Amino acid sequence: MSGRTRTSQRRDFNIVVLGAGGVGKSCLTAQFVQNVWIESYDPTIEDSYRKPIDVDGRQCMLEILDTAGTEQFTAMRELYMKTGQGFLLVFSITSQSSLNELAELREQIIRIKDDDNVPIVIVGNKSDLEEGRVISRSKAFSVSQSWGNAPYYETSARRRANVDEVFIDLCRQIIRKDNSIHSSREEEHFGRREDHHRHRHGHHVHISRKKGENGQRRKRNGCTIL
Ligand SMILES: Nc1nc2c(ncn2[C@@H]2O[C@H](COP(=O)(O)OP(=O)(O)OP(=O)(O)O)[C@@H](O)[C@H]2O)c(=O)[nH]1
Ligand SMILES: [Mg+2]
Helix, strand or coil, X not given: CCHHHHHHCCEEEEEEEEECCCCCHHHHHHHHHHCCCCCCCCCCCEEEEEEEEEECCEEEEXXXXXXXXXXXXXXXXXXXXXXXXXXXXXXXXXXXXXXXXXXXXHHHHHHHHCCCCCCEEEEEECCCCHHHCCCCHHHHHHHHHHCCCCCEEECECCCCECHHHHHHHHHHHHHHXXXXXXXXXXXXXXXXXXXXXXXXXXXXXXXXXXXXXXXXXXXXXXXXXX
């Protein structure tokens, strides 16, 4: 594949929206994907959406999985935690228990991915319901800080406030993470190939993209060299 083709490709981002039942995961997703507000409550089993967006000039295709908050639908959790590259952890600012539930979800993500640096955004939804607020901004912020400095946003799906921002922040984190993985791998490959081929290529050492020891991870993360 040529460098030109690679940079012009629209890359996929697997994003998973998680949180307790009724916090507004589906409403946030519907506002982001379709620009619609849903007043009624219809508990989700599992829905997925695709949405193309532009993040800092890069073409991205978001694969968004809107999950079930209610316990009876959580059997698929492990699978989507494995395949997800970034996670929106949503609670409602009007519900203490919904924030408490995120702690366990976050731990499960870290355990399943065996990585404590997974792209995560903490989302306090229903910010339009100020009169019903039980979790202060500062409390939520300090929780997010204690969770690996995850960014914290307050959103209102009803008012479409900060909706695009949370998805874009997550994409940026995924891009940053991929870039740092690639640059460290390229250093590794570069060094190794340089040792082998310095005599053949002089100063121009090509980095091979052949499937090797890192091929599986590269594929799972849908990484593209940007
Ligand atoms: N006022 C207000 N209500 C909201 C907001 N977001 C969602 N709601 C309401 O909260 C209820 C639940 O929203 P959903 O998006 O279906 O919640 P969910 O997290 O997807 O719930 P599950 O699918 O059961 O996990 C609905 O009646 C929404 O209209 C918001 O930002 N502000
Ligand atoms: Mg839902």
